[in-house]
Amino acid sequence: MDLHGQKVLKVAIDPLWEAMDDPDLLARSAPGCKRLEAIGDGEYIAVVELGVAAVKGRYTARVRMSDKRREAASGSLHVALKGDGDSGFLTGEGDVRLETVEQGTRVSYEAAVTVGGRVAGVGQRVLRGIANMLIGQFFKSLEEELRSVRAAT
Amino acid sequence: MKPAPFRYFAPTSLDECVDLLSEHGDEAKLLAGGQSLVPMMNFRLAKPAALIDLNGVSELAYVGETASGGMRIGALTRQRALERDPELRRRNPLLAEAIPYIGHFQIRNRGTVGGSIAHADPAAELPAVLCALDGSIRVQGAGGERTIAAVDFFQTYFTADLGPDEVVTEIVLPPWHSGDGWAVQELSRRYGDFALVGVACRLRVDAEGNVTDSAAALFGVGGAPVVPEAVAQLVGTRAEEATLAAVSAAVAAELDPESDVHASASYRRHLAGVLTRRALGEAYARANGGAG
Amino acid sequence: MSERVALSLQVNGAAVDRDVEPRLTLADFLRNALQLTGTHLGCEHGVCGACTVLVDGEAVRSCLLFAAQAQGRSITTIEGLAEGADLHPLQRALLERNGLQCGFCTPGVLMTAMEFLDNASGPTRDEIRKALSGTICRCTGYQGMVDAIAEIAGVDR
Numbered sequence: 001m002d003l004h005g006q007k008v009l010k011v012a013i014d015p016l017w018e019a020m021d022d023p024d025l026l027a028r029s030a031p032g033c034k035r036l037e038a039i040g041d042g043e044y045i046a047v048v049e050l051g052v053a054a055v056k057g058r059y060t061a062r063v064r065m066s067d068k069r070r071e072a073a074s075g076s077l078h079v080a081l082k083g084d085g086d087s088g089f090l091t092g093e094g095d096v097r098l099e100t101v102e103q104g105t106r107v108s109y110e111a112a113v114t115v116g117g118r119v120a121g122v123g124q125r126v127l128r129g130i131a132n133m134l135i136g137q138f139f140k141s142l143e144e145e146l147r148s149v150r151a152a153t
Numbered sequence: 154m155k156p157a158p159f160r161y162f163a164p165t166s167l168d169e170c171v172d173l174l175s176e177h178g179d180e181a182k183l184l185a186g187g188q189s190l191v192p193m194m195n196f197r198l199a200k201p202a203a204l205i206d207l208n209g210v211s212e213l214a215y216v217g218e219t220a221s222g223g224m225r226i227g228a229l230t231r232q233r234a235l236e237r238d239p240e241l242r243r244r245n246p247l248l249a250e251a252i253p254y255i256g257h258f259q260i261r262n263r264g265t266v267g268g269s270i271a272h273a274d275p276a277a278e279l280p281a282v283l284c285a286l287d288g289s290i291r292v293q294g295a296g297g298e299r300t301i302a303a304v305d306f307f308q309t310y311f312t313a314d315l316g317p318d319e320v321v322t323e324i325v326l327p328p329w330h331s332g333d334g335w336a337v338q339e340l341s342r343r344y345g346d347f348a349l350v351g352v353a354c355r356l357r358v359d360a361e362g363n364v365t366d367s368a369a370a371l372f373g374v375g376g377a378p379v380v381p382e383a384v385a386q387l388v389g390t391r392a393e394e395a396t397l398a399a400v401s402a403a404v405a406a407e408l409d410p411e412s413d414v415h416a417s418a419s420y421r422r423h424l425a426g427v428l429t430r431r432a433l434g435e436a437y438a439r440a441n442g443g444a445g
Numbered sequence: 446m447s448e449r450v451a452l453s454l455q456v457n458g459a460a461v462d463r464d465v466e467p468r469l470t471l472a473d474f475l476r477n478a479l480q481l482t483g484t485h486l487g488c489e490h491g492v493c494g495a496c497t498v499l500v501d502g503e504a505v506r507s508c509l510l511f512a513a514q515a516q517g518r519s520i521t522t523i524e525g526l527a528e529g530a531d532l533h534p535l536q537r538a539l540l541e542r543n544g545l546q547c548g549f550c551t552p553g554v555l556m557t558a559m560e561f562l563d564n565a566s567g568p569t570r571d572e573i574r575k576a577l578s579g580t581i582c583r584c585t586g587y588q589g590m591v592d593a594i595a596e597i598a599g600v601d602r
Contacts (some may be wrong), residue, residue, distance in 0.1 A: 053272065053311035054182050054190055054199035087198050118196050122490065125347060126275065129376055129411040130310050154468050155489060161450060161467030161513060184511075191509040192490030195470070204467065208514060233503070257579025259557060260491065262503045263510065344578040 001115065003094065005132050006108035009143040013098055013105045015150070017070055019142060020077065025149075029141040031134050034058075042066055046083070052130055055119065059085030073100035077109070088117030107139055156194040160203040167293065167363040170210055170320055175295035177203045179317045183231060184208070185268035188260050194364045216241075219407070224248075228267020228321045232438035234263060245326055247286060247335035247355055250277045254337060257345040270306075273313040276347040278337070279324075280307050281378040284351045285370035288326045294319035303386035330375070333357050333366075334440025337402060337427040341413060348373040349416045350424045354384065358440040362391050369432070374410040374425055381407045384433070392437040401430035450513045457525030465512045472496045474512035475522055475566050482521035487581075490596065494580030497553040498522050504560040504595070518566045521559070523552035538596045544589035558594050569597050 009016065019025050023044060027036035035047040049058050061083025068077045080093040094111020101121040115127055123130070162181075164170040174181060182190060182201035185208070193199035207213065213229035216238060224245055226235070232255050235241055235248070242249040253268065255261055255278050269279040270290055283290070283303035290306045292299050295318050303324075306314050315321065339351035354369035367387040368376045383403035390396045405426030412418045449464040456479060464477055472489075475481045475498070487493035489508045496507045501520040526533040532540070535558055544550045554577065563569070563574040566574075573594050577587055595601045 034375065054193050054201065056199070118198055122193065122196055122198060125413055125415070128308055129275065130411055133309055133376060154466065154473060155470065156468040157470055158466070160448065161511075163513075187509050187511075187514075188491055188506070191470075191511075194468075195489045195508065206511075206514065257494070258560075259494065259497055259504045259506055261581050262505050267475065344575055 001113050001128055001131070002111070003092075003113055003128065003131055003135070005135060006106060007081065007136065007139050008101060008103050008106050009139060009146075010104040011143055011146045011150075013073065013075075013100050015146050016098055016105055016107075016142075017075070019146060020065060020068075025142070025145055029138055029145055031137045031141070036068045042068075048083075050134070055087065055123070057085045057087045057119070059071070059083050059090075061090070074098060081113075084117075088115060088119035090115050155197070156191075157197050159201055159202040160205065162203060163206045163209050165209045165211075167210055167212055167320070167322065169209060171293055171295060171318075173203075173205050174318045174320060177205070181205050182315075183320060185271075186231070186260075186264035188256065188264045188332075189268070189272050189274065192319050206322070207265075207267075208410075219325060219328075224326040226266050226324050226326075228265060228270070228323055230266045232256075232261035232264045232266065232269070233258065235266070245286075245329045246281055247337065247353060248326065250335060250337045251282045251353055254339050254348070254351070260345075267367040270324060271313060271315055272306050272322045273311050274347075275310055275374040275376050275378075276349075276351070278339070278348070278351060278353070278372065281351065281370040281372040282337075282353045283324060283326070284378040284380050284384055285355060285368050286326055287368070288324055290321055291323045291325065292316075292319045293300070293322050298322075300325070304378075304380055307377040312376075330357060332440065334436035334438065336432040336435035336439070338435070340424060340428065343361060350374055350410070350421050350428055352425070352428045354429075354432045354436050356387070356392075356433065356436040356440045358437065362438075362441050364388050364390055364392055364437070367433075369429065370406070370407060371404070371408065371425055371429070374408045374421055379408060381429075383407055384429075387433065392433060397430050397437075401433065402428045404429045454515050454517060455519040458519075458596060464490070465576060467511060467513050469512045470508055471480055471500075471510040471515050471520070472499070473514075474509035475507060475520070478512075481522050482523050485549055485552055487549070493550070494557065494583070495550050496552040497556045497580065499556055499559060502560065502563065504557050521556070523555055526555060526559075535562070535593065535597050537546045538593035539590065542589040542592040542596070544585065544593045546584040550580055554581045554582070554590055558590075558597075562594065562597055565598060567600055568595075570595060573598070 023036045023038045027033045032048045032050040037045045044063045046061045064080045066078045069075050076097045080090045092113030095106045099106045175403045181203040184206045213227040215227040217225040236252045248382035288303045292322045334356045337353045339348045352371045357366035364387045369384045370380050381404040386400050405422050410418045452465050453462045475484050485495040487495035491506045491509045498507045573591050
């Protein structure tokens with residue numbers, strides 16, 4: 001399954017880059033994230049509890065961020081993900097691009113993701129929509145977190 | 154046995170149901186027709202600790218009238234009961250036209266109005282009909298009763314403005330204006346399957362044949378029903394071929410559907426335009442004294 | 446481990462009283478507790494239609510109904526159609542029109558058609574096809590089924 005999308009966040013690019021190295025902030029922004037533990041070298045263990053319709057599940061994933069290319073007004077990073085839980089499993093990787101625009105920073109992503117197990121069998125019809133929705137929620141929360149941090153300082 | 158164990162409650166009144174919900178809240182699921190919930194339980198994707206079976210709450214199964222002449226339909230009303238209601242085509246022909254698209258008749262024999270609303274499936278017909286008709290949803294919880302406009306109620310995939318301690322009690326439809334035209338268009342891979350794309354619409358026309366009011370909602374094209382702004386462009390026209398083509402193209406351009414194994418996003422967008430054009434044309438013909 | 450609920454219902458005209466776990470589906474109750482294995486289980490999520498039975502005369506998916514919900518109801522399964530060795534006319538018509546091959550979907554097709562024929566007067570072949578759309582057959586195709594139902598509905602040409 002290919003995922004792609006973009007969103008303009010009303011925050012500058014530098015705090016966004018810093019957020020990528022801030023496990024607490026990432027954990028607060030990721031939908032359903034219960035725990036995010038940095039295990040070094042850009043790698044994290046994430047425990048996530050998600051519920052869509054009556055399907056509630058707890059998933060554990062290993063997330064690795066690499067190939068950071070940080071320039072003044074743009075850049076990209078590579079994200080790889082491998083996780084599983086009681087109703088299915090997921091592997092995927094993709095690239096996130098950041099670019100300074102007039103209103104803030106444009107975040108765009110492109111990823112290839114494989115979802116398997118029961119959740120994929122039954123939920124195939126809506127998997128991509130829900131995946132994009134969760135990614136959208138993550139960026140929205142991240143934006144709010146960064147804006148509230150800025151407002152507080 | 155397929156489903157995981159759960160505690161089973163069979164309340165016989167709405168009050169009892171609300172009490173059970175506030176006691177078990179997030180751990181409980183409400184069971185109405187079971188046509189969406191039980192499949193997930195059979196696969197153990199859903200493992201509620203408690204199941205509150207609404208089927209004995211007979212006070213929620215009714216078709217009534219509002220003070221202004223609209224319809225009130227109790228949440229436990231079976232879709233099949235509406236389908237068999239000889240008065241429905243007169244009282245709300247758009248709803249009557251949409252019902253047979255819901256699953257197969259064996260599904261509608263069990264499936265309920267409230268279940269379809271609370272489940273908020275993005276490809277479901279009833280949420281879109283409610284959005285097209287400016288309907289609303291009444292819910293009850295320990296904190297009391299709320300009425301929510303349908304366009305605000307459906308938020309995204311399987312997510313509605315409904316708390317874990319709340320139950321949908323009825324849907325409310327404004328009075329049907331006799332003379333209005335209506336249409337439902339839907340394409341699915343097999344009769345009775347989930348819609349790839351569907352559209353429900355209603356049009357009003359004056360004595361000269363000018364459109365004075367238009368409303369539509371599309372389903373299967375996002376996380377929730379989409380009420381397109383572009384249908385308003387029909388107002389003041391006589392829904393000529395060129396107008397219909399322009400309006401349906403504008404509607405399609407508003408959409409941001411997803412791809413899945415059944416249809417790509419671009420196919421869905423194309424289909425939405427085609428079905429919108431057909432639906433608006435059909436509704437106009439009915440409003441303008443055509444076949445109805 | 447789990448609580449049990451008392452269940453009293455009619456199955457093919459006979460009274461049945463059992464204690465069941467709430468999570469037991471009607472399909473599993475019929476097949477395992479009552480040994481009425483004519484009701485088949487295919488997909489178990491309401492798509493294939495093989496498990497269709499009549500509950501108070503209405504065709505429903507027995508895989509999506511808990512047995513406990515059938516309290517006080519009257520259930521008819523495929524075993525309730527024939528009288529002894531005499532097939533129900535619809536069963537005979539299906540047989541004669543070659544409306545079955547492996548037979549897996551047949552119980553669901555028959556129970557679906559029972560309700561359809563109860564309500565339909567002079568159905569068209571298109572209406573019959575629509576009524577059958579909720580039962581999936583993977584071997585014969587539907588021609589023989591439509592023929593058989595049309596014959597019983599008296600619209601056979």
